[in-house]
Amino acid sequence: MKYLPNILSLIRIISVPLILWLLIQDLLIISAIIITAVGLTDFFDGYLARKYNSESLVGFYLDAIADKTLVITIYLILGIKLLLPIYLIIIIVFREGLITGAYLFKLVLNLKFDLKPILISKINTFLQITLIVFICLLSINQINQFREVMFIRNFLITLVTMTTIVSSLIYIIMWLKAVGNE
Numbered sequence: 703m704k705y706l707p708n709i710l711s712l713i714r715i716i717s718v719p720l721i722l723w724l725l726i727q728d729l730l731i732i733s734a735i736i737i738t739a740v741g742l743t744d745f746f747d748g749y750l751a752r753k754y755n756s757e758s759l760v761g762f763y764l765d766a767i768a769d770k771t772l773v774i775t776i777y778l779i780l781g782i783k784l785l786l787p788i789y790l791i792i793i794i795v796f797r798e799g800l801i802t803g804a805y806l807f808k809l810v811l812n813l814k815f816d817l818k819p820i821l822i823s824k825i826n827t828f829l830q831i832t833l834i835v836f837i838c839l840l841s842i843n844q845i846n847q848f849r850e851v852m853f854i855r856n857f858l859i860t861l862v863t864m865t866t867i868v869s870s871l872i873y874i875i876m877w878l879k880a881v882g883n884e
Contacts, residue, residue, distance in 0.1 A: 707751035708761050710743040714768035718775055725779045725838075734838035737776070741831035744769065762818075766805065769827060770798045776834055785837050790863055794830065797870045804877050815880030820872060826865035833858045 717740050724733040747765055751757045774795055781791030808815065836858055840846045846855075 703750070703754050704756045706754075707747040707756060708758075708764050710747035710750070711761065711764035711768040714740050714743050714772055715764075718771050721772075722775055722779055725776065725783070728841070730838040730841035734835045737831065737838065738835050740772065741828075741835070744827065744831070763805075766801075770802055773827070773830055774798050777830075780834065780837060785840075786833075787859065790859060790866075793863060793866050793870075797866050797873075800870060801873055804873065807881075813880065815877075815883070820869065820876075822865060822869045822872060826862070826869045829858065829862045829865055833862050 717736065721733055721736055721740070724730075724736065744765070747761070751761055777786070777791050777794050780786045781788055807813065836855060840851070840855065845851055
């Protein structure tokens, strides 16, 4: 049970090429199902690590790599396919690059500050995955012709945009404070 959280993170990383292939092949319903299952591993790896007191530095970085790899690659494909607004893709890739850069600076410069995920970041990841699944499900014939469905799509895009920007700003502030204290 001790290694299960890390195994779940590895499953997320390993699933990325399959998900990308499915998205490129326009197998969006299958993609939605797999992305949902993979998204659940993100919740369970953290939950199990806390429950069984098996949180580790390796697990922390595996989880971060899994999240970044999954989110960046899927959003890039959805952006290339023009299924989401380009501004959203740019904001998300910028945020993920920003956080990755902060991790790398921390390691390279041997800084001691804590970069654990904040609540808004966890909400953001959940909303990002939810939006991905919703966009994939829009491929079901005729469903995107309903105004309510398009309202939900646009609402999710707005939420993801807002939480991405807010979490980016909070991480920038946290990083600047931490670097200033080093």
